[in-house]
Amino acid sequence: xxxxxxxxxxxxxxxxxxxxxxxxxxxxxxxxxxxxxxxxxxxxxxxxxxxxxxxxxxxxxxxxxxxxxxxxxxxxxxxxxxxxxxxxxxxxxxxxxxxxxxxxxxxxxxxxxxxxxxxxxxxxxxxxxxxxxxxxxxxxxxxxxxxxxxxxxxxxxxxxxxxxxxxxxxxxxxxxxxxxxxxxxxxxxxxxxx
Numbered sequence: 123x124x125x126x127x128x129x130x131x132x133x134x135x136x137x138x139x140x141x142x143x144x145x146x147x148x149x150x151x152x153x154x155x156x157x158x159x160x161x162x163x164x165x166x167x168x169x170x171x172x173x174x175x176x177x178x179x180x181x182x183x184x185x186x187x188x189x190x191x192x193x194x195x196x197x198x199x200x201x202x203x204x205x206x207x208x209x210x211x212x213x214x215x216x217x218x219x220x221x222x223x224x225x226x227x228x229x230x231x232x233x234x235x236x237x238x239x240x241x242x243x244x245x246x247x248x249x250x251x252x253x254x255x256x257x258x259x260x261x262x263x264x265x266x267x268x269x270x271x272x273x274x275x276x277x278x279x280x281x282x283x284x285x286x287x288x289x290x291x292x293x294x295x296x297x298x299x300x301x302x303x304x305x306x307x308x309x310x311x312x313x314x315x316x
Contacts, residue, residue: 124175124209126290130297134208134250138268142182142216156190159213163193167200174206180246181215210250217270220246247272255300257293259285277303 127135140155147155170177177197184191194213224244228236242248253269253276261282265273279296281288306314 123293124207125173126293128207132207134210136210136212136253138215139211140213141267142214142219143267156187160190160193163197167197170201174204175201176204176208177201178208178210179213180210181213183213185214212268217267221271245271252276255279257281257296259283259288275307277305
């Protein structure tokens with residue numbers, strides 16, 4: 123996905139890698155997932171750098187075990203200057219928690235009123251564009267506490283394919299569906315045509 127995306131003009135890809143709720147899974151499963159994360163970072167870092175991918179993490183990075191957290195911090199630092207693609211991993215991420223933290227930060231700053239743009243600057247995704255397309259794999263029709271604020275005008279496609287089996291061809295099919303949509307942002311078709 124990371125190699126195919128930039129070839130068709132994708133500048134930012136966000137993967138919901140591990141939710142805050144996933145900590146409730148059995149301990150052996152969480153440990154295995156954290157080990158997979160560590161292995162993937164160590165295995166893919168050179169490719170990320172070679173492909174000019176900037177790695178970014180949203181969520182509670184401090185909740186991760188030391189090994190994966192340190193590997194991520196190193197990968198983030200080593201890819202910080204890359205500009206071909208921004209790869210965002212949502213790790214120990216909760217959209218509700220993100221929104222509550224943004225509100226608490228605004229309150230703590232003493233600001234009495236904020237615009238939507240100001241509010242977006244307090245989110246984990248500050249500086250990133252809102253997603254144009256959400257691809258929901260495994261045939262699920264729920265957001266699962268993912269980017270609730272940012273997805274307000276995002277187009278959604280659902281694929282029955284589970285994530286490990288999701289291919290570049292599946293990505294292209296979802297993008298082809300997206301390209302057929304008319305994005306009106308509250309306007310009517312005639313206004314969009316103008």
